[in-house]
Amino acid sequence: MLSLTIFFPLAAGLVALALPAGRPGLVRRFALGASLVEFILAVVLLAGFDRNDSALQWRTTLDWIPSLGARYDVAVDGISLPLVVLTATLMVVVMVFVLPKHDRPRGHAFLFLLMETGLIGLFSSRDLLLFYVFFEVGLVPMYFIIGIWGHEHRRYAAIKFFLYTRAASLAMLLAFLALYLNTAPRTFSLDAMAQNPPLAGRAAALALLGLVIGFGVKLPLVPLHNWLPDAHVEAPTEGSVMLAGVQLKMGAYGLVAVMLRVLPESVREYDWLLLVVALITLVYGALAALAQSDLKRLVAYTSINHMGYVLLAVAVWGLATDADSRQLALNGAVIQMVSHGLLTAGLFFLVGMLQDRTHTREMDRFQGLLAQMPVYSWLLGLFAFGSLGLPGLSGFVAEFQVLGATVFNNVAAAAIALLGLIIITGLFIRMLVSVALGEPRSDLAPLTDLGARELISVIPLAALSLLIGVLPGLLVALVETATGPLAAMGL
DSSP states (O other): OHHHHHHHHHHHHHHHHHSOTTOHHHHHHHHHHHHHHHHHHHHHHHHTOOTTOOSOEEEEEEEEEGGGTEEEEEEEOTTHHHHHHHHHHHHHHHHHHTTTOOSSHHHHHHHHHHHHHHHHHHHHBOBHHHHHHHHHHHHHHHHHHHHHHOOTTHHHHHHHHHHHHHHHHHHHHHHHHHHHHTSSSOOOBHHHHHHSOOOOHHHHHHHHHHHHHHHHHHTTOTTSOTHHHHHHHHSOHHHHHHIIIIIHHHHHHIIIIIIHHHOHHHHHHTHHHHHHHHHHHHHHHHHHHHTOOBHHHHHHHHHHHHHHHHHHHHHHHHHOOSHHHHHHHHHHHHHHHHHHHHHHHHHHHHHHHHHHHHSOOBGGGOOOHHHHOHHHHHHHHHHHHHHTTOTTSHHHHHHHHHHHHHHHHOHHHHHHHHHHHHHHHHHHHHHHHHHHSSOOOTTSOOOOOOOHHHHHHHHHHHHHHHHHHHOTHHHHHHHHHHHHHHHTTTO
16 A cells, blocks of 8 residues: 555656647646545555554565665654655645646646655655665656746756755765665665664764755755755745645654664764754744745745754754653654645745736735735735744644753753744744735735635645644644654663
């Protein structure tokens, strides 16, 4: 079942390439149907997952490259399964959003479905070489999506995106090879390395540096973030949704599910450095977002702040000496991945819908949208309040847990992280006041509110954020099946 879930989008994408070029509507409907089938498969995995069992589930293991000790080994746990479902959910709403767009639909559909295979494969991989292969499969389509369907400076942004992420993946691969060469017998198995970490001392520190660079570029961490604003601004709306909604989680997942398992001692040794980088990322991301007038660039910089909570949780894991605060931090990190995927994807959708109507993203060009577009404005408020951590929405559940665990272990670090949260709160309040309130501008033509297709694209994301915010135990119970054993490592 898991292998079917991984490779079905690829098969559907190949079929989409074979559909008649002169029938773009057929291609779009087929891609939407394929994404719906994939979503059903992901829900089946979720429904069949035993929340009382901390073991890996839906596992398939086959020989792949026996001479290298590499195996096709896929399974899901409480960390990876929520990200699999998130990926499938966002792909459905993306395919709804792009239904009326007829610019090279076959290639567009193929690239998105190929990306989905890479992302779900990465979240399911238990072999590091397989992880690397799916990492590349998940990234390369975005280069073409930005370069072909992006905005005015799309080629520059696409090349910058590719160079940064390619350098990151090579640093990650070097770290994987160092780990592999020190296993006996040699294997790329993540679980074998977790049971007996193969590196120590300076070699482990260098491998840690490689993984922090490899995963940190995708997170992104400061100062490895420079590619992100350009990629988001130049990407088409649907590209920004998948980039922020899921691709950033490739780095976050790697930090939590891979780095902590294979280099636990090095994480504990350099926890102070990871803490400093996390705090700089949190505050810088908030301040940089505050300085933006372009709504899309603003949302892109908030992603830097929000994903900094994941590294903060990893640093707290290294600092903490008790399993409870470790688990609290890791729970918050995983829920932050899901919450950020829902909320930031919703914000990018709404910014893109506004740009489609007005052909601008400058915040000072808008005013009084609440009078003209009330549904749009209320949804914008919901996603903004979720992003600033208002109780009742998913952002609060995630950030409260990470900050709570930080307070237990380092009050000064928690105070600095709280400063970033205060800046983010002011930022989103400023955005809402500027865009939604007041009298409509006379130099803008009257704007129509969201249509049915647009509502179908964003309402599921808002509803899921509300569900997590009101009933967090549903997700926490799933996540704890994996974070519990991870929190107890080395104690």
